[in-house]
Amino acid sequence: MRQSKISWNISFVFRLILGCIFLIAGLAKISDPVGFLISLRAFELLPKIADRFFAVYLPWLEFVLGLFLILGILYRTSSLLLAGINLMFIFAILSVIIRGKVIDCGCFGLLSDVIGLPDSADIKAVIRNIIFICMCLYIFRTEKTAISLEGYINKKSISSG
Amino acid sequence: MKRIFIEILLILTISFFLAFIYNSLSPEGLRILPKKELNKSGSEGNSLISNPGTK
Numbered sequence: 001m002r003q004s005k006i007s008w009n010i011s012f013v014f015r016l017i018l019g020c021i022f023l024i025a026g027l028a029k030i031s032d033p034v035g036f037l038i039s040l041r042a043f044e045l046l047p048k049i050a051d052r053f054f055a056v057y058l059p060w061l062e063f064v065l066g067l068f069l070i071l072g073i074l075y076r077t078s079s080l081l082l083a084g085i086n087l088m089f090i091f092a093i094l095s096v097i098i099r100g101k102v103i104d105c106g107c108f109g110l111l112s113d114v115i116g117l118p119d120s121a122d123i124k125a126v127i128r129n130i131i132f133i134c135m136c137l138y139i140f141r142t143e144k145t146a147i148s149l150e151g152y153i154n155k156k157s158i159s160s161g
Numbered sequence: 162m163k164r165i166f167i168e169i170l171l172i173l174t175i176s177f178f179l180a181f182i183y184n185s186l187s188p189e190g191l192r193i194l195p196k197k198e199l200n201k202s203g204s205e206g207n208s209l210i211s212n213p214g215t216k
Binding site for chain 2: 030033057059060061063065068074076077080081
């Protein structure tokens with residue numbers, strides 16, 4: 001019981017950290033879709049039609065996943081999806097490293113210029129994404145907790161019903 | 162497993178609709194991206210991003 005409480009708390013902290021990071025990163029990219037499109041094109045991985053779609057869609061997906069993690073709505077599925085997205089980022093960055101290109105990863109959009117967040121597609125970005133995946137999988141592994149909107153609603157419906 | 166799959170579809174759909182609505186309303190949305198490219202290649206075009214000084 002005690003151990004599960006500790007793992008709930010760790011999962012909650014991970015949710016807040018990941019949620020804040022992806023919420024802010026998503027917002028930064030939403031505010032500058034053209035900048036993000038240019039970053040995506042630098043990777044030279046997507047066809048021209050698809051990169052336009054991704055430049056608009058991916059920031060919103062990050063934003064929604066970050067919001068869901070913070071609020072605790074569908075957070076286990078959100079963490080799984082976020083792990084998948086990070087895996088995709090890792091493959092994209094590794095392909096750039098293998099090809100010997102030096103580009104910005106576009107991870108934090110405008111924020112990287114404004115507050116100087118790390119934004120180059122290098123091995124540090126890969127390690128950062130691996131850490132994010134580990135955190136996501138920990139959240140997914142942990143059973144449903146009370147520290148979430150979902151848990152709160154479930155608790156309310158059980159007590160009232 | 163089935164539930165997770167449905168939840169993934171739900172999250173992807175919510176994000177898609179948010180992106181769609183935002184880009185329908187925002188002047189910096191998907192609609193201006195082709196104009197931006199036109200300006201880069203030297204053709205005519207009028208967008209707020211490529212001409213920051215214009216209203």
